[in-house]
Amino acid sequence: MRKKFFTLLAISIVLAITILTHYLGWLKPVESFFRYIVNPGSKAMYALSVKINNTEEEFTTSEDLLEAYKKIKDEWLKNKINEVELETLRQDNENLRQELNFIKTKNYDSIGIEVIGKNIDPTESTLIINRGSKDGVREGSPVVVGNGILVGKIAKVEEKISVVRLLDDNQSKVAATVINYEKSVGLIEGGYGISVQMNFIPQSESIGVGDIVVTSGLEEKMPRGLLVGAVQAVEKEAHQPFQKAVIKPFAKFDKVTIASVLINVE
Amino acid sequence: MRSILRFLLILLAIVFLSAFHIGLAFLLPFPWSKINIILTVLIVLMFWWDSGFIIWLSFFSHLIIELYTTAPFGILLTSGTLSILLSFWLYKYLFTNRSWYAAGALGLLTIFIYRAIYIMAILSLKFFGLTQILPWQNIMQTLSWELLFSVPAIALLFFIVSRFSRRLNTSLDHSALFKV
Known part of the structure; x- marks a missing residue:
């Protein structure tokens, strides 16, 4: 029993030292080495997975x-x-x-990125991209595809890679506006499967199915006008101050291979 | 020379295991992508090697996996390493029977321990204000799918390996007792 206790203690100490050296930055050479070996394989497998899972036009029966x-x-x-x-x-x-079409007409800088992997931990909905702090990527920067369709935000930045938290991640929160008469504001939250939910919309404001939702620009580093999705359903409860809307995102999160990170957004 | 080669082989095994876990998470559709490949392989290897070295294999594999998650560094590493350590003790003193159902039962307990340590780690970080959210619903859903697919995968992998391996094939051990 004593031997087991000392074994547990020794392993705990090793874990604590490893975690400490990571936060002190001393583990970077080891981490870079492992990434250097694993990244090419990860990128190839992600590209293959996008190809294999692209079954949009297939029908299994007549x-x-x-x-x-x-x-x-x-x-x-x-x-x-x-x-x-x-x-x-x-x-x-x-x-x-x-x-x-703000990337071309507004003065935002953007960095083109390539997706090299996606979430390993099943409790997250994230993508791994091939740009990091060395390229100017910063935490909280928005990631877009096409002509301004928001995919997510940068959640973690390393020197050469970064992790994007997608809109449907359960920790994702984005301030948004509905393109309706009242220009209703709310908070887009993920964690509801393939849809996202817009919460804290004032009960008195009128939202219709099909209304377009864009970012409101009320948070740091997130410009106004990025396309988020369209209202799919509205949930109203009597005597509640706020209503909710189920939003179908425009971005297809499992098919993102190339995107842009917006930097220097004021 | 031999020890250098052994070291390189072990390093290759660690990288391959982590890459395999990452790759299958991408390639397999939901809910098959919820299989915990690292724990699946490690538990079968535990029966094969019968050595505490498996804990270090788990340590380095989860260290690589940590590089590809947004969870605070150390959560997966701690839960992966400690769960394999506890699992190894269970293997040594409880699941002494080398059979596919013992492997499955050990896998079930290991995954429970893994997620329990994961939750405790996140709760600790939340207590100290280092993280704000504990995605309970997501964790419970993930645990359910992980158990549903990983445990049969462990049992199946053990069964297949035992057909080809003398070490895991208990029928050979029995026959050896009656050899003249």
């Missing part, structure tokens, strides 16, 4: 295909009937895209 065809046909008919409304929406969309 019934699925028939159902999809019927659904698309119904949608086409609805679109034909609402052509005028669609043209208006297209113009609004074009204006919104021009407004949100």
